[in-house]
Amino acid sequence: MADILRQPAEVIYQAELEALHAEDSGSKPHNWYVSPKAVVTYLMGGKTAAGVEISAKYIGNRRLIETAVATLATDRALLLLGVPGTAKSWVSEHLSAAICGKSTQMIQCTAGTDENQVRYGWNYAQLLAKGPSREALVPTPLYRAMESGTLCRLEELTRMGSDVQDTLITVLSEKMLPIPELNEVVYAERGFNVIATANNRDKGVNELSSALKRRFNVVVLPLPDDMEQEVSIVARRVEQTGIGLDLPIPKNVREEIEKVVTIFRELRGGETLDGKVVLKTPTGNLSTAEAIAVMVGGLSQANWFGEGALTAEDISANLVGAIVKDPVQDKVVLEEYLETVMKKRRDYAEYYRSMNDVL
């Protein structure tokens, strides 16, 4: 097992889950491994009465996680929505690990996902041999979750075509899966529920059908609200990626990350960090993940084409590329930002100049 690149959450955090389970006295919904309160503790971190340290899996607003857990405790499905890079899948994995001890019952939704991968497929050899029967059915993760009263995860729900998404409507509202071919119905056991994740501002995603949206309780996971937090996330990821690509990490990388994250946060938030100037926001979503990509791109450029040190020129081209997604609209936004904010900041003079050059 040691060769596995990454273990599922329930294996990595087995000790924590067992500790929570051992002393859990609160009432539990049917088929839950621990009580809802303990699930919140598992995600937000804390300490059990026995003194076992529970690490924080999600750093952010506790209220959101409470809403998510409370939703799953009713029979409503949960939709985790947010821009890319806001830990949606991460939260979804840990929620199912804590609630039913199994995070691998999962459907990866893509543009190529069809109904057979959501409801059930057919084993054609069996079908030919025995005709339509339960034995000839190939169950999907959703099917199994209904039968066993556990959670099913749907990753990137909106990347699946809208017509395929609608397959879920009956499952979510009536909690049953009709098999018209056999004139049978799979009824969901108590404890069954669905956690879906979806991007709300990404390119290449389908509209979430409104019929489906009404059947979910939606929790929007925000981008990190803390500057420090975001800088350290970026710094850590840049370092890891840099090592992976054999790029040397210059000394000044932390300062540049701070500047890039400042620019990202200001444009994304629509105001300067000191709150004095309100700004327009560009069409792109400027996620933490993109900040990481900009920095890695800059590192690569500095390494192969520069003199080793990371300069504003190396970063600017990537930075402009990340911000200007719409050539007309975003360009105005960026120009305005450069003129009204960056120009006045002495330590950003390099960025001001080189970004203007790129524009």
Added chain:
Amino acid sequence: MSQAEIHYFGVRHHGPGSARRVLSALEHVRPATVLVEGPADCTPLFSQLARPEMKPPVALLSYVADNAVCSTFVPFVEYSPEYQACCWAVRNNAVLEFIDLPVATRLAQMVAEAAEQTEPSQEDTVEAEPVQEGEEERDFRLSADPIGVLAQLAGYEDGEAWWNDLIEQNADDDHAIFAILDQAMLELRSAALEQCGEHGDLVFARDLPREAHMRLTIGKAAKNSEGPVAVICGAWHVPALQEKHVAKDDRALLKTLPKKLTASKVKSTWVPWTTPRLATSSGYGAGVAAPMWYKHMWQQRNNPNALAYWLGGVARVMREQGHIVSTASVIEAVRLSNGLAAVRGRPAPGFEESRDAVIACLCFGEALIWRKMEARILLGSEVGAIPPDAPLVPLLEDLQRQQKKHKLKPEALPRELSLDLRSGAGAGKSVLLHRLHILDVPWGTLQDSGSSRGTFRERWQLCWEPEYAVRLVEQLIYGSTIEQAAAGKMLETIHTQHTLGLLAQTVQLCLAAQLDEAAERGIARLDERAALAGDCIEFLESLPPLVNISRYGTARDISLEHIDTLNVRLAAQAAIALPYACRNLSDEESQHYCRCVGAAHQAILLAEMEDDAVSSWWQALQEVVDTPTASLQVVGLCARLLYQEQRMAAEVLQVLFQKMLSPAIPAADAARFFEGFFDEAVQRLLYDDLLLNAVEQWLLRLDDEEFIEFLPLFRRMFSSLDAMERKRLLDIVAQDRALVKTDTAYTLNLDAGELWSAQLGRLGRLIKGEQQWYQ
């Protein structure tokens, strides 16, 4: 006579839970005397509170007759325990009395404080509301709403939820509940005292005399009462009231206070109040987080489905705003609220749970949708009503005072008034008239307000109509003096106004009415809106009024530095947006843009901005000229503006002219360019040889047909010259070209005889109708 039994009911001001408990406790005790925390000298007014015409929210307003800025208000809502106690007392014929410090003393304190504050600098006006800042504010909040503070410490956002969870859940008996609360307050007070150490006296300085006064009044009432006495006061004070104190000490303490103002100097009356002003966010110290939620809790206090009603109400508001909200979603929201309460370990869902559930179930997780409706749902917009015969209206009184001060008499017949704003008296009158204008009382109408002649003179037409008094009463909700009310109203307008140009005008009005605070808010809002506005026209339109303000507004001595910074910013934004904005415009739009660009250009030049800001404007104009798809009329205008300030070389302009007016360009387009360039500026041809040259060369290059084609355009352009100018233009052209000598002497042409006979022959052939007549 023996001492009557005294019951103390510590309450949370504006707490529906408290109100309910007080009512049931009063029913239980059935006191003969009800004592309520409220100014003692206003007792007669309070009996009006129970009248059916009185519709809460209302407030008891007291102010110093000759200085209405010193005022206090005591708001009452339907769910205020004090209000319910008053109504109960009136219903049950109990003696109703108020026990707090008389308002005369409170106002005397305020007048003294105001005097202290204004002595060092006379200009500062004293804030009306007795809300202190910073450290003091927290202390004030502690004594005003200790339950709210406790709830916050316990991680609740809302005091009522804490009250419900902790106080109501632990006991079912009224007496037990009030006893628990007293105990909590006793602990809190001693903790507060300990924490502040030596400064303890300071913390309680505000409360000590009040509590002494209450003790004395309670003692007196208990002696005279024929039955049990009920005291309804803020929970914070109960421990102090129950303590044993020597009456002599209390009296001694009261002696240290400033002397009461005489009754004739203090005016008290009821005024209608609004729900948003009950909210903590409006700066009211004892305010509540969400007045409408509290009202709902009070009205639905016996309804087990109260939460469903609340969420149904939220859904209704959302539907009105165009969101599709199904009943099924509302059901889910109720279920999620219950689930959340369980996860959080709370006995029943409260305000926070309902909000989180609304966001997850009705707003599809978007907190923004909720925030947009929040104010409407939580703060509401209800206005109270007072009986029509309630005593005096402070705004009218203030007006009379101002009229006396400025020697302006209300007359029904129109009268002209000319004011010199440089004199104090003139400025004062102008400010008063402007403020009244803001309050929908057009007593004076400003004449020739649009004239460009100096801004230190104003001419007004005065005419008073009786209904203006009624209108003033309606404006009471904004404030109790004309200044306050005008400022309040402007602040509201500023808050709801989105267009930059109109906002700038509002700021101008605020400055004219000398409402500095509102003007500052307006400028801040302009700043905010400026960032979000994307429409170039908006930037262009807002520049001229703002530049006007910064140039002339100073006649009224207000510092306007930030307007200058704002102007620079707006100019920069306009400069960035302009090249993109003037592409592919219709004729009508181009006309509009030309007007706006011209005005903005004028403003930018007048504003004397730094070179930096101006140069980006020049750059923008240049960019417009270089943009192929830009509207040609705007291009023409920009070219002229550039050339006029010598930002464009003559040769470049000539090339531009040749290009724009070349025959391949359709006549209509060339006309647009020509019009944009020379509109309101044909006179330039008189003074500018180079320009004239460029135009002339173009004209000479045109062949006859083209010339005739463009003729209407020339006619249109040159018709803006008057006869003299046209003659001068002709002179200049003639002089330069020597085509016509204006003072030519007649000379004899020797060949004329020959030519003439040939001409006659041709004429004869023509008359005969010959084909080859011209040979």
